[in-house]
Amino acid sequence: MRRNPLGKTYSYLLSDAGTLIDTGIPTKEGLDTLEEQLSTLDLGISDIEKIIVTHMHTDHIGLINRIQQKTEVTVVALKEAVNVQRQWNKSRDTAFEDTRDEIAAWGGSDFLEQFSQYEHVFRRPRWRLKIDETIADREHLRIGSHSLEAHWTPGHAREHLCLHDAEKGILFSGDHVLPKITSHISHHTYLVGDPLGDYLKSLDRVRDLPVKTVLPGHERIFHDLAGRISALEAHHERRCGEIIAKVREGAETVFEVSSVISWDSRPWNEMAFWTKRMAAAETYAHLIYLRNREKVEENLRDGVLVYETA
Numbered sequence: 001m002r003r004n005p006l007g008k009t010y011s012y013l014l015s016d017a018g019t020l021i022d023t024g025i026p027t028k029e030g031l032d033t034l035e036e037q038l039s040t041l042d043l044g045i046s047d048i049e050k051i052i053v054t055h056m057h058t059d060h061i062g063l064i065n066r067i068q069q070k071t072e073v074t075v076v077a078l079k080e081a082v083n084v085q086r087q088w089n090k091s092r093d094t095a096f097e098d099t100r101d102e103i104a105a106w107g108g109s110d111f112l113e114q115f116s117q118y119e120h121v122f123r124r125p126r127w128r129l130k131i132d133e134t135i136a137d138r139e140h141l142r143i144g145s146h147s148l149e150a151h152w153t154p155g156h157a158r159e160h161l162c163l164h165d166a167e168k169g170i171l172f173s174g175d176h177v178l179p180k181i182t183s184h185i186s187h188h189t190y191l192v193g194d195p196l197g198d199y200l201k202s203l204d205r206v207r208d209l210p211v212k213t214v215l216p217g218h219e220r221i222f223h224d225l226a227g228r229i230s231a232l233e234a235h236h237e238r239r240c241g242e243i244i245a246k247v248r249e250g251a252e253t254v255f256e257v258s259s260v261i262s263w264d265s266r267p268w269n270e271m272a273f274w275t276k277r278m279a280a281a282e283t284y285a286h287l288i289y290l291r292n293r294e295k296v297e298e299n300l301r302d303g304v305l306v307y308e309t310a
Contacts, residue, residue, distance in 0.1 A: 009059045012172060012215055015041055017144030018049035021163065021172055022217060026062030026127075034063065046071045050143075053077040054174030055157035056084065056129060060217060065127050078152055079134040081159035091190065096122035098190040105189050106280055107253025107304050114273055135161065148172075151206055155199025156183040162206060169212030171225060176202065177214060179222040181264075182235055186281035187288050189305075196289040200236065203229045236286075240295070243286050244309060247296055252306040258283040 011034065012021040024030040031045075038044055051073050053061055067073060091098060096119050103111055135141065137152035141163075151162040153176045163172040175183050187195050211225045222228065242261050251257040258280045259268045271279065287307055290296045296307045 008218065010215070010217055013038075013041075014144050014146055015043065017146070018047050019052060019143050020048050020050070021052045022054055022060040022174070023051060023063035023067065025059050026065060028066075030063050031066045034067075048073055050074045050076060052135075052161075052163070053081065053129075053131075054162070054172070054176075054217065055160040056081055057157060057175070060174070061129055064129060074132045075130060076133045076135060077131045078150065078159050078161040079136055080152060080154070081131055081161075082134060084157075084159045085129070085131070087191075092126075098188075102189040103277070104303060105254075105305050106284065107255045107306075108277075108280070111255075111273060111276075151209075153202035153206065155185055155195055155202050158193070158195075158198075160202075164206070164209050164211070166210055169210060171206065171209060171211045171214050173206075173214050173216045175217045177206070177225065177228055177232070178216050179214070179219050179228060181219065182232060184278065184282065185236075185285050186278065187285035188281060189284075194288055194292055196236065196285045197292065200233065203232060240286055240290055243283065243290065244295060247307050248309045252308070253304055254280050254284050254287065257287070257307070 009022065009024045011023055013019070014021070024034065035045060038047065045067060048067060048071060051064055051067070053064075053075065056077070064073075064075060099122070100112065100115060103109075103115055135150045137150060139150045141148045141150065146165050147167050148163045148165055151164060153160045153162045153174075156175045160174060160176055162174060162176050164170070165172075171177075177183075183199070185196050185199050187193070207226050207229045209225070212223060214222050214225050214228075216222070239261070243257055246257050246260050249260075251260050255276075258276070261283070263271075263279060265271075265275070268276065268279070287296060287298070291298045291307075294310050297310050299306050299308075
């Protein structure tokens with residue numbers, strides 16, 4: 001993935017069942033790479049019969065459309081994915097306005113002129129994933145030699161799915177647990193919920209699964225699932241403490257808080273606009289988590305969300 005710090009998205013082939021877990025980005029290069037790797041097993045695109053989706057982010061489902069142009073496949077996702085799609089369909093026509101209003105509510109009025117230049121991105125037609133079959137939380141699936149249990153793990157995405165093969169000690173973790181970076185946990189003013197709270201509960205849910213090997217969506221294979229979960233929990237605890245401290249010092253809006261907390265990728269003043277918006281969405285998720293636990297208070301002042309310590 002060019003210009004993406006994650007570098008690659010991993011797909012996993014259950015070769016004895018013609019089943020692919022996630023696909024990758026929607027590019028010719030991505031399809032060529034998939035075909036090349038299949039050929040090492042004397043397989044081709046036509047040998048893929050089923051695609052299981054861990055979550056509906058473009059870097060995980062984007063290649064499905066190109067695969068479908070070459071062969072007929074069954075697309076499988078968690079039941080919650082259908083609900084998420086229904087919400088997307090309702091808000092598709094107002095996505096530009098919703099995002100504009102959110103930027104303003106986060107105290108980002110200075111960014112609105114720059115944001116207006118991207119209206120065409122929100123207006124253009126988009127490919128829509130068609131889900132053929134759904135999986136229930138805790139459902140057991142027999143796919144070739146794999147006996148898989150589905151785990152609904154909301155946080156990074158509302159519809160996120162992990163698959164656990166207890167017999168082989170494998171967890172297909174998608175973007176729920178990554179070995180080095182922290183998953184992007186964001187929230188938006190036009191959605192309801194508490195994604196960070198969901199994420200922390202989801203981490204706890206998979207912590208004690210009998211797992212020898214974790215196969216993630218990015219970076220590298222790893223083995224210490226419980227240890228990595230403890231590190232992720234500690235990260236979010238530190239982040240919440242840092243946000244409380246900055247609010248206490250006087251940072252009031254989502255963008256103000258985002259501009260004064262630390263970021264691993266690069267300093268705030270070096271971020272491009274869209275990176276700042278992603279960072280602000282992470283900050284907002286943490287502020288909502290803290291608000292719901294009465295650590296900060298949220299008020300609306302002249303159309304802008306402002307925070308203070310409780």
